[in-house]
Amino acid sequence: MESSLDLPPDEGDNGKTGHESGAEGSVRLEGVTKKFGSFAAVKDMDLEIANGEFFTMLGPSGCGKTTTLRMIAGFEQPTEGKVLIDDVDVAGQPAYKRPTNTVFQSYALFPHMNLEENVAFGLKRKKVGKSEIKKRVAYELERVGLSREAKRKPAQLSGGQQQRVALARALVNLPKVLLLDEPLGALDLKLRKGLQVQLKNIQRDVGITFVYVTHDQEEALTMSDRIAVMDEGRIEQCGGPEEVYERPATTFVAGFIGVSNLLPAVAASGSEIKIDGGPTVSTPEAADFSADERCFAVVRPEKLTVSAADEAPSDRPSVDGVVESSLYLGTSTQMVVRVADDVKMTVLIPNASEAERHQLPGGGSRVKLVWEPDHMHLTSESPEESASADTADVSPDNEKEGATA
Amino acid sequence: MKAWTWLKDHAVNIIAGLALFYMLAPIAVIAVFSFNDPVGRFNFEWVGFTLDAWKNPFGITELTDALITSIQLAAISSIGSTILGTLIAIALVRYNFFGRRAANFLIVIPLATPEVVIGASLLSMFLVYGAKLGFGTLVIAHIMFSISFVVIVVRSRLIGFDRSLEEAAADLGANAITTFRKITLPLLAPAVGAALMLSFALSIDDFVISNFNSGATVTFPLYIFGANQRGIPVEVNVIATMLFAVTVIAMAAVIIQQRRAEKMAEKRADDAGTTGMSMPI
Ligand SMILES: Nc1ncnc2c1ncn2[C@@H]1O[C@H](COP(=O)(O)OP(=O)(O)O)[C@@H](O)[C@H]1O
Ligand SMILES: [Mg+2]
Numbered sequence: 001m002e003s004s005l006d007l008p009p010d011e012g013d014n015g016k017t018g019h020e021s022g023a024e025g026s027v028r029l030e031g032v033t034k035k036f037g038s039f040a041a042v043k044d045m046d047l048e049i050a051n052g053e054f055f056t057m058l059g060p061s062g063c064g065k066t067t068t069l070r071m072i073a074g075f076e077q078p079t080e081g082k083v084l085i086d087d088v089d090v091a092g093q094p095a096y097k098r099p100t101n102t103v104f105q106s107y108a109l110f111p112h113m114n115l116e117e118n119v120a121f122g123l124k125r126k127k128v129g130k131s132e133i134k135k136r137v138a139y140e141l142e143r144v145g146l147s148r149e150a151k152r153k154p155a156q157l158s159g160g161q162q163q164r165v166a167l168a169r170a171l172v173n174l175p176k177v178l179l180l181d182e183p184l185g186a187l188d189l190k191l192r193k194g195l196q197v198q199l200k201n202i203q204r205d206v207g208i209t210f211v212y213v214t215h216d217q218e219e220a221l222t223m224s225d226r227i228a229v230m231d232e233g234r235i236e237q238c239g240g241p242e243e244v245y246e247r248p249a250t251t252f253v254a255g256f257i258g259v260s261n262l263l264p265a266v267a268a269s270g271s272e273i274k275i276d277g278g279p280t281v282s283t284p285e286a287a288d289f290s291a292d293e294r295c296f297a298v299v300r301p302e303k304l305t306v307s308a309a310d311e312a313p314s315d316r317p318s319v320d321g322v323v324e325s326s327l328y329l330g331t332s333t334q335m336v337v338r339v340a341d342d343v344k345m346t347v348l349i350p351n352a353s354e355a356e357r358h359q360l361p362g363g364g365s366r367v368k369l370v371w372e373p374d375h376m377h378l379t380s381e382s383p384e385e386s387a388s389a390d391t392a393d394v395s396p397d398n399e400k401e402g403a404t405a
Numbered sequence: 406m407k408a409w410t411w412l413k414d415h416a417v418n419i420i421a422g423l424a425l426f427y428m429l430a431p432i433a434v435i436a437v438f439s440f441n442d443p444v445g446r447f448n449f450e451w452v453g454f455t456l457d458a459w460k461n462p463f464g465i466t467e468l469t470d471a472l473i474t475s476i477q478l479a480a481i482s483s484i485g486s487t488i489l490g491t492l493i494a495i496a497l498v499r500y501n502f503f504g505r506r507a508a509n510f511l512i513v514i515p516l517a518t519p520e521v522v523i524g525a526s527l528l529s530m531f532l533v534y535g536a537k538l539g540f541g542t543l544v545i546a547h548i549m550f551s552i553s554f555v556v557i558v559v560r561s562r563l564i565g566f567d568r569s570l571e572e573a574a575a576d577l578g579a580n581a582i583t584t585f586r587k588i589t590l591p592l593l594a595p596a597v598g599a600a601l602m603l604s605f606a607l608s609i610d611d612f613v614i615s616n617f618n619s620g621a622t623v624t625f626p627l628y629i630f631g632a633n634q635r636g637i638p639v640e641v642n643v644i645a646t647m648l649f650a651v652t653v654i655a656m657a658a659v660i661i662q663q664r665r666a667e668k669m670a671e672k673r674a675d676d677a678g679t680t681g682m683s684m685p686i
Binding site: 073074075094095096097100101102104106108109110111112121122125126169170173 | 567569570572573574575576577578579580583587588591592
């Protein structure tokens with residue numbers, strides 16, 4: 001199977017220019033483990049983040065994202081392993097000496113200082129000249145659109161405004177690496193969408209390395225150069241948004257990134273798989289599995305088509321099933337089809353016309369789900385099930401369909 | 406009938422008014438009698454209005470000396486107990502050490518102990534160690550009984566303290582000392598200020614514990630108690646009224662400052678929905 005974990009990031013520098021800081025800002029984690037008592041929040045993590053990259057750590061709540069970020073910032077020390085910033089081992093370097101700045105999940109704005117003083121705090125610690133502080137603070141407040149509020153206290157601002165102050169307070173220092181812990185998590189959806197675009201633009205402008213933490217897969221897919229999908233202290237897959245979405249490496253990633261449409265299968269020869277209770281399909285990806293190895297075929301909901309059960313078989317692969325439910329979503333109809341007792345597939349059918357929609361098979365109908373072989377991708381089962389034997393401190397190891405956020 | 410309805414509607418106000426009158430009447434009497442022109446040694450009967458006592462309230466040397474002693478004692482002991490109490494509170498909240506839970510509990514015991522008991526045991530302790538009773542023993546005694554109050558006030562503030570503010574300061578390049586000076590202390594200041602005022606007030610009116618441990622030193626409450634045997638001069642009323650006025654002004658300042666903080670908190674809650682912010686000031 002493909003393991004993108006340790007590949008050096010090659011799409012890191014998307015032709016970005018205008019590095020105001022001129023700083024290099026790569027981050028590397030080597031075999032990092034963090035234990036709280038006997039509980040391991042981060043397990044033997046390897047990670048490589050390139051200079052100028054918008055890198056996202058994506059995973060469900062409690063999977064160790066914040067802990068990883070805090071080890072880079074210097075608020076936690078790894079139990080094992082090394083953290084390197086710009087190829088320098090930062091072990092023993094306290095937070096206040098590291099070339100990183102953080103945008104906290106709670107913003108952590110200083111309530112007794114006005115916005116100007118908040119933003120100037122870092123520059124004052126660096127003994128930057130008065131006039132330059134003034135200039136840079138004004139510039140940064142301008143950038144986030146809060147010049148008029150400069151003399152206000154944080155408590156007098158809305159949530160979205162506070163978020164932007166937190167960003168300005170970190171960015172003004174031109175850190176090598178900016179760490180953002182679910183910075184938009186506390187905001188409502190509309191505000192979040194707007195700020196996502198702003199954040200991405202700012203990152204392009206300044207060219208600083210962003211390490212962004214979120215549990216929102218859509219946010220991760222739209223903003224990131226690369227995404228590390230995490231679960232239970234481990235990285236399940238690391239790659240570009242398209243790669244992670246189109247070619248999830250594990251069942252967990254498939255489930256977390258989108259709707260989990262997983263057909264259990266078994267690898268046959270080097271070029272074929274046999275879907276349980278379905279056809280044999282030839283695919284080059286079968287080469288990643290040894291003969292008779294269990295795997296899952298992933299087909300995204302929008303890539304499946306529904307046809308009547310008695311329709312003549314085509315040369316395209318298909319499976320039979322029973323429609324369980326059909327939900328009108330406006331632009332599309334979402335249909336859930338039961339293929340086997342514990343296998344359900346979701347299908348998204350674009351709504352062209354009302355007449356056409358009424359033609360769709362209703363609940364209880366027998367149907368055939370058809371797809372193009374090209375749109376099928378193979379994944380292996382997430383390691384958590386098989387790994388639980390040797391780590392001993394993790395989850396129930398029953399068949400777990402990846403939890404959707 | 407109408408009168409009855411009116412009475413029913415205003416019952417709460419009337420009862421509250423009576424209760425307030427009950428509480429404030431003695432103070433009013435003191436203030437009013439500071440303008441009295443009594444005949445003889447006792448200032449218990451209204452004779453006539455005069456400003457004599459107000460013109461020269463510090464004319465009685467022993468009274469003035471006692472007042473100065475009390476103010477000095479309150480200043481020293483409140484500063485001492487505020488520093489010690491604040492440090493104890495920080496230790497109790499921030500550090501995990503052996504016996505922390507016990508210390509957290511033991512620190513409130515002096516609040517529940519009768520003053521007579523505290524005063525008597527302090528006295529026997531001073532005698533055991535052969536300490537000379539006087540201003541020094543008073544300072545020790547006053548710091549001792551104020552610390553608990555300081556710890557309780559500062560500790561509650563520390564428990565609600567958002568640690569990520571200190572992490573943010575470190576993240577922005579501030580070392581531990583700068584972080585304490587620029588972030589922790591300013592945010593703790595309202596609680597520390599309140600603790601200082603509280604222990605000052607406790608010290609300046611303490612009679613029972615001081616009475617055991619004062620030796621030849623005379624504080625303001627001790628002077629009044631002594632004077633009571635011979636007849637209290639009108640000047641005592643004047644100074645008591647002054648002290649009361651100062652206290653009222655200080656309390657009003659605290660309340661106004663709290664109102665402002667509450668208004669800011671309200672405004673913040675009204676603003677578009679985040680719960681992410683740290684704490685009200
Ligand atoms: N200081 C700590 N002490 C004990 N357990 C902790 C501590 N910090 C985090 N954890 C645990 O580590 C796990 C990962 O936490 P965290 O990194 O905050 O997750 P995430 O940010 O992905 O939601 C959680 O199970 C959490 O309870
Ligand atoms: Mg977190």
